[in-house]
Amino acid sequence: MxxxxxxxxxxxxxxxxxxxxxxxxxxxxxxxxxxxxxxxxxxxxxxxxxxxxxxxxxxxxxxxxxxxxxxxxxxxxxxxxxxxxxxxxxxxxxxxxxxxxxxxxxxxxxxxxxxxxxxxxxxxxxxxxxxxxxxxxxxxxxxxxxxxxxxxxxxxxxxxxxxxxxxxxxxxxxxxxxxxxxxxxxxxxxxxxxxxxxxxxxxxxxxxxxxxxxxxxxxxxxxxxxxxxxxxxHRGDRRKADPRIFGVERPWISMAEALESASELDGSPVDASRLRTNGSMEFFVISNYGSGGDPKNRGRRDSSEPAFTVTGKVSRNKVYRNKADFEANEPDRFTIPESxxxxxxxxxxxxxxxxxxxxxxxxxxxxxxxxxxxxxxxxxxxxxxxxxxxxxxxxxxxxxxxxxxxxxxxxxxxxxxxxxxxxxxxxxxxx
Missing domain, CATH: 3.40.50.150 (Vaccinia Virus protein VP39)
Known part of the structure; x- marks a missing residue:
């Protein structure tokens, strides 16, 4: 052996x-x-x-x-x-x-x-x-x-x-x-x-x-x-920044793009369908950490944006598919493969x-x-x-x-x- x-x-x-x-x-x-x-x-x-x-x-x-x-x-x-x-x-x-x-x-x-x-x-x-x-x-x-x-x-x-x-x-x-x-x-x-x-x-x-x-x-x-x-x-329309300023042509990768791409691969444990509403992937994430130093002011990211820094507490972030889930306080969580x-x-x-x-x-x-x-x-x-x-x-x-x-x-x-x-x-x- x-x-x-x-x-x-x-x-x-x-x-x-x-x-x-x-x-x-x-x-x-x-x-x-x-x-x-x-x-x-x-x-x-x-x-x-x-x-x-x-x-x-x-x-x-x-x-x-x-x-x-x-x-x-x-x-x-x-x-x-x-x-x-x-x-x-x-x-x-x-x-x-x-x-x-x-x-x-x-x-x-x-x-x-x-x-x-x-x-x-x-x-x-x-x-x-x-x-x-x-x-x-x-x-x-x-x-x-x-x-x-x-x-x-x-x-x-x-x-x-x-x-x-x-x-x-x-x-x-x-x-x-x-x-x-x-x-x-x-x-x-x-x-x-x-x-x-x-x-x-x-x-x-x-x-x-x-x-x-x-x-x-x-x-x-x-x-x-x-x-x-x-x-x-802090930028209003975050995808419309002039790329020539930074010398690149590609925008940053969003959570939705990354998870969608992963879910399409053979045998993937990532299931993007559970994060869709009426076929659209427009979830949002409420951070486990406070924003601006205020623990009560949880940060929020939309699926069209990059994720917050992935920490060892990533499973505590709350994922909501839509406003109805948020109002009903029925959050989802990122799985380990998704994280x-x-x-x-x-x-x-x-x-x-x-x-x-x-x-x-x-x-x-x-x-x-x-x-x-x-x-x-x-x-x-x-x-x-x-x-x-x-x-x-x-x-x-x-x-x-x-x-x-x-x-x-x-x-x-x-x-x-x-x-x-x-x-x-x-x-x-x-x-």
Missing amino acids: NGPGTQVQHLDGIRVLDLFAGPGGLDVAAHFLGYKSIGIEWDRNACETRYAAGLATIHADVSVMRKNRFDEIPRSVEVLAGGPPCQSFSVAGKGAGLQALERVKQFIRRLVHGESEAEIDEDLHNLGDPRTALVLEPLRWLIKAIETEDREPYKAIVLEQVPTVLPLWEVYAEVLRSGEGRLNGHKYEAECWVLRTEQFGVPQTRTRAVLVARRPGLGAVVRPTATHLPFDR GVLQTFPHNFPWSGKDQAQQVGNAVPPRLGMHVLSNALRGEAPLTEELRAAATWPAVPPATAEELRAIGCGDQSRCPPESHKVSPVRRRSAP
Whole structure:
């Protein structure tokens, strides 16, 4: 079952390492661009989705892998990618990382210039939210590769986070360009930007801070070219904006367009008919979040507009087919496959495990990932046929999923503590 031959088959030729991989947003993007990837993910449920999708995975803590199991990463890896957990930096979270932004900038420089990692870790621990330290992990992985014999520095680096992290990516770019300290003279061309997902064909509004870096000789790093108009909720007739202003011809993709297209594919679990009234798809969505900071003022989007940012609470958004449903307080909800489509996952992506809504919301939208990865690895936008193919995920035999599970969780003692603990079944007392 999981002999050496199986290991080689699944791990041979891997070029992309995805830290904090989640259910596979960047891995899905890499797949449709023709690159094999492997992801490190600590959440067991996300790992179950990855196994079902045929994605090579190590169920582990990113820090533990770097410190104790670095030799298990295939030597064919050339690209370091990842999106460290964003809760401490997000405006939706408590903002511990946001408050400590200036100190974290100092940690980046201290790490590069060789200060004691034990002291840096102690200072990071004192920030309060342990997730804040994880934003340093990609840099630590790069340094580890540089300082490890028989390893080469990564040829390209792709990182994404919430927009508030842009100042940290700017410091990352600064030190990567310098090649100083523990980078041992290895310099990178590096740039970072805030990108709006709807401008890259994602049917939702979401902004991400993205860093792209690559070794000199691979071409200058330039901002990915937008393919669609930005969405402006304050503009009256939103589809009549002059595209010449933005240099593109296509409007953003609406919820209705995305769900209709997905429902027309063979074997699709997306059923657009349930969202139609008299044959017309004109539903509207009431957000789970307040608008303008007022929790009572729920935002509203029509089906002709992009979705709100898809979060782990996406299943709480209320979907109404018409005014009558709204007045009767009879809302529908987006299903997991529908939520995945709004994130640009393939319509038939095999969501598995528990907390699937959270998995969907935590993921990088694969279509954005395709644009960013293609920009980083090839210096150009993904091909039209690659984007078209990304609508459907290839079938994965159950045997393949089991082989990948054996690789990722074969020795459960090496998985994150308590992650495979099964709660005892309570026995009912005899009557």
